[in-house]
Amino acid sequence: MASSRRYEVDYFTATILEWKFLLSNDLYKDIIVGSIRHLVMEKRITMHAFVVMNNHMHFLWHTLHPNKKEDVQRDLLKFTAQMMIKDLRNNNTVLLQEFYVGAKDRKYQIWERNPLTVPIWSEQVLKQKLDYIHNNPVKAGLCARAEDYKYSTAAFYGGGEDAFGFITPMFL
Numbered sequence: 001m002a003s004s005r006r007y008e009v010d011y012f013t014a015t016i017l018e019w020k021f022l023l024s025n026d027l028y029k030d031i032i033v034g035s036i037r038h039l040v041m042e043k044r045i046t047m048h049a050f051v052v053m054n055n056h057m058h059f060l061w062h063t064l065h066p067n068k069k070e071d072v073q074r075d076l077l078k079f080t081a082q083m084m085i086k087d088l089r090n091n092n093t094v095l096l097q098e099f100y101v102g103a104k105d106r107k108y109q110i111w112e113r114n115p116l117t118v119p120i121w122s123e124q125v126l127k128q129k130l131d132y133i134h135n136n137p138v139k140a141g142l143c144a145r146a147e148d149y150k151y152s153t154a155a156f157y158g159g160g161e162d163a164f165g166f167i168t169p170m171f172l
Contacts, residue, residue: 014115040166081110
């Protein structure tokens, strides 16, 4: 029987505009990982699990008081977008044009609007999301074993070390 206790963890997903494979470039995955590290070090979040794919990312994380979940998400997406746009301006203006939107508030857009956040309400859902996150690269054909994918916490949960230095394990 599933527990009725509310887990203080959210499942978060953000997608690159039009599901473009911008994150195929490891530099952009590194920008995301660095941003997560910064949020953890600034005590804005606790990161439990994540995967950064070629066109989207999934997290299991907790926003720390007094920070607001919406503010942390906004800041993460805004900063990573700015860094990616800066790199594209300097190194790939042709690809940058694929992200031109010419909106009132922005010239370029990297992330789809309205990322998904779902509160985790049971241990069963927590395990399902953790498995989904870690098996995403295998299903996408990026690796044979989840633990082999560099931009994921699968190796950590498979008994390895925290290669990122900022993961707080979830005890299931």
